[in-house]
Amino acid sequence: MNIVVCVKHVPDATANRTFRASDNTVDRAGVDGLLSELDEYAVEEALKIAEAGDGEVTVLTMGPEPATDAIRKSLQMGAHKGVHVSDDAIHGSDAIATSLVLAAALKRLEYDLVLCGMASTDGVMGLVPAMLAERLGIPALTYAVEVSIDGDRVTVRRDSDTAVETVVAPLPAVVSVTDQINEPRYPSFKGIMAAKKKPVETWTLADLDVDASQVGLDAAGTAVTSYQARPPRSSGTVISDEGDGGVQLVDFLAAQKFV
Amino acid sequence: MSEILVLVDHDDGAVRKTTTELLTIARRLGEPSAVYVGAGAEAARETLQAYGAAKVYVADSPDMDEYLVAPKVEVLAQLMASASPAAVLIPSTPEGKDIAGRLAIRTDSGVITDAVDARPGGGEGLETTQSVFAGGYTVEARVTRGTPIVTVKPNSATPEQAEGAAQVESVSVTIPDSARATRITDRQPRTKSGRPELTEAAIVVSGGRGTGGDFAPVEAFADSLGAAVGASRAAVDSGWYPHAFQVGQTGKTVSPQLYVAAGISGAIQHRAGMQTSKTIVAVNKDSDSPIFDLVDFGVVGDLHKILPQATEEITRRKG
Structure with a gap:
């Protein structure tokens, strides 16, 4: 069973993320990058499925040179090999172009199952899994909280606002997983050492027969016209409970007309 | 006046508040057409009319509930071709994003998610507002290609009533064989808490x-x-x-x-x-x-x- 996990290298969400003033794209240089936390769940799920049977896990990413760190972290967790699509023309790509490049790369790989995180932690759009499935002409089972493989079928459980659903589809399929699905492992020392010897291929757009004019900022279907930092909230009143904290809380709520 | 498609979010005919919010936003952009997929359209029509839907496109077939987003994607793609709307508004839910993503690829249109506002863009198209980086920034954006597809967050507008014609048009939908292989085999409805909906509550x-x-x-x-x-x-x-x-x-x-x-x-x-x-x-x-x-x-x-x-x-x- 060949599993490909699509991962993204993103600016650390706990740092002060911002935009590049020159072109209104996400600033990926000023803030340290890492494997998107939500993708760790997809890597973990891939490893669990591979370990339960006879599987090989390939990690696929696209992005500038430092994005290889996201592959390395996945390899340290236990993935077998990596593919990094890197090309200057990719800068500023929207979800449509991202799915184009990833789908082109997937067509060059062998896959039975494509796993994704539910969204990246930078853009948080959550569009790429459905877009990939649309481009590849295969099922998309999104927001899975449980995945099981039975022969050539995949079954997932989804936990929506209105219902808990069980969905079945034939393989190959795209499955995106939420942070409820598992507890991602930390790389072991052995895993870190082993990752150094694992193969990582770097592909360009030319390798994928994708024309540079189809990707990047100029080809994007959307444009950020302006961005503004949210003004810090003016600091309010903080009191210590001296026995009447609850009453004081209600006094505040009453003054604001909530009571 | 240009047509704005609004995908109706409903629970067997009970229209969710997010839909009346989307209709209110759609009226600022053009003439709203509600797109109702599934059973119960007759019960929903009154609400859709009260919030200004000029048309109500209805697509229903008995086996629709067995599929994930495929029926909604088919209906919207069909209407985008036949009605040439100026924009498509979809609730910003996991399902709404799956629909928006597939539609964007199928129609080669730009897509914006999690908008908290959409307004005429001055000149052409529309302009949206989103909160990004964990609420640290507010950005304004435009769709620059195709028909703008925008998913809108709950609570982005106060629903305002405005009588619409709510003319019903039936839409036939054929689910492609490729989508039929993916089936919902079990659905356990969640028990309701009796409290307000989390995303709608004041x-x-x-x-x-x-x-x-x-x-x-x-x-x-x-x-x-x-x-x-x-x-x-x-x-x-x-x-x-x-x-x-x-x-x-x-x-x-x-x-x-x-x-x-x-x-x-x-x-x-x-x-x-x-x-x-x-x-x-x-x-x-x-x-x-x-x-x-x-x-x-x-x-x-x-x-x-x-x-x-x-x-x-x-x-x-x-x-």
Whole structure:
């Protein structure tokens, strides 16, 4: 069973993320990058499925040179090999172009199952899994909280606002997983050492027969016209409970007309 | 006037508030057409008319419920070709994003997710507003290719009534064989809590690690205010409250008039889900918790003492 996990290298969400003033794209240089936390769940799920049977896990990413760190972290967790699509023309790509490049790369790989995180932690759009499935002409089972493989079928459980659903589809399929699905492992020392010897291929757009004019900022279907930092909230009143904290809380709520 | 397609979010004919919000936004952009997929359109028509739908496209077939987003994608793609709308508005839910993503590829159109506003763009097209980077930035954006597809967050507009013609047009939908292989084999509806919907509520009271697993004081306080109950990721991960109520980056984003955080430290993942609330109140034992940087009013202390006292005080004042 060949599993490909699509991962993204993103600016650390706990740092002060911002935009590049020159072109209104996400600033990926000023803030340290890492494997998107939500993708760790997809890597973990891939490893669990591979370990339960006879599987090989390939990690696929696209992005500038430092994005290889996201592959390395996945390899340290236990993935077998990596593919990094890197090309200057990719800068500023929207979800449509991202799915184009990833789908082109997937067509060059062998896959039975494509796993994704539910969204990246930078853009948080959550569009790429459905877009990939649309481009590849295969099922998309999104927001899975449980995945099981039975022969050539995949079954997932989804936990929506209105219902808990069980969905079945034939393989190959795209499955995106939420942070409820598992507890991602930390790389072991052995895993870190082993990752150094694992193969990582770097592909360009030319390798994928994708024309540079189809990707990047100029080809994007959307444009950020302006961005503004949210003004810090003016600091309010903080009191210590001296026995009447609850009453004081209600006094505040009453003054604001909530009571 | 140009047509704006609005995908109706409904529960077997009961139109959700998000739909009336989308119709209200759509009226600023053009003439709204509601797109109703599934059973129960007759019951929904009155509401759609009251909020200004000029047309109601209805697509229904008996086996539709067995599929995920395929029927809705087919109907919208068909209408985008036949009606040439100026924009398509879709609720910003997991399902809505799957639909938007597939439509964008199929129609080669730009897509914007999680908009909190959409307005005429001055000149051509539309302009949207989104809150990004965990609420740290506000961005304005435009769709520059194809038909703008925009998913809109709940609570982005106050629904305003305006009588529409609500002329019903039936749309036939054929689910392609390729989509038929993916089937929903079981669906267990969630039991309703009787409290307001988390993303629609005017007041939200959330509990976190500080509850120690006991949500009774949080629920009692919420009920005294007529509020929805939320939970932090720590509380959900501990199994104390269902994931459907999680507020934060990987749960719901809420933007109520009043948000009360009880026993929640205020990590960035949580702030991402509640930072745009109008008024923020926190109760927490640790005075150094980052949540206190956000509050309009905060109490440092034990929520198990403070919340019951506040609940009792509210009940007393109500007489």
